[in-house]
Amino acid sequence: MSVFGAYSHYYDLLYEEKNYAKEVEFVSAIIRRHAPDAKTMLDLGCGTGRHAWGFTQKGYKVTGLDRSAEMLAKAREREERGKITSSEAIEFQQGDIRDFELSRRFDAVVALFHVIGYLPANQELDAAFTRIRRHLNGGGLLVFDHWYGPAVLTERPAPRIKTFENAEFKITRIATPTLLVNDNLVDVRYDLVVIDKISLRCREIAETHRVRYFFWPEIESLLARHALERVEFGEWLSGRVPDHSSWNTYVAATGRSQVA
DSSP: OOSSSGGGGGHHHHTTTSOHHHHHHHHHHHHHHHOTTOOEEEEETOTTSHHHHHHHHTTOEEEEEESOHHHHHHHHHHHHHOTTSOGGGEEEEEOOTTTOOOSSOEEEEEEOSSTGGGOOSHHHHHHHHHHHHHTEEEEEEEEEEEEEHHHHHHSOOOOEEEEEEOSSEEEEEEEEEEEETTTTEEEEEEEEEEEETTTOOEEEEEEEEEEEEEOHHHHHHHHHHTTOEEEEEEETTTOOOOOTTOSEEEEEEEOSSOOO
């Protein structure tokens, strides 16, 4: 199963309408509430760096980590173009969130756009959270978002077709989900038909993304196993108490002491 392989080449176009600025402001407000002195940030699964760049505009010194070389190449292209922010405010590293080692700690760690959901097995989750704790300062804050189980099972995932277009490409994307209800997983098959407007060539891409959804008791257990204390749990971008209609939720948790 390939995840964010050829798909990554068109990633920014596919998510052009995503409101990164609003998400950065939402997360920054959470950090201000619970870790107002935070200055350094680790952005896990940073992708093409759009959240990371937004956080530099909020004054954070950001390290972005992603395992996709293709995604990081695009992030570094953005870094070279973005002369508004000092290059000292951002850096990108290639690594897997299950086994990375940066030999330093951060005031805040974020994992956005369902990064944690791409860890379908319990041992993968524990491996990632072990690494997160080792890189989080005492009193530092972790913020991550995820799919919420009650909503996934109430408003079942359904096939979707959407078209994306810019000066170079026209893309039709068909998303076909398969719910694996006993495993808390959704397999989403993406079929892309890409038309290059300049060469008039057509390319077809197929990738399957396996995403885990979570219920609160398992998140609570995960946090406890890794000496993290919840400070917020809410609906993504609204902050309201989650219910069966809240497909996207977030958790903010603090590490009260450092882990060796």
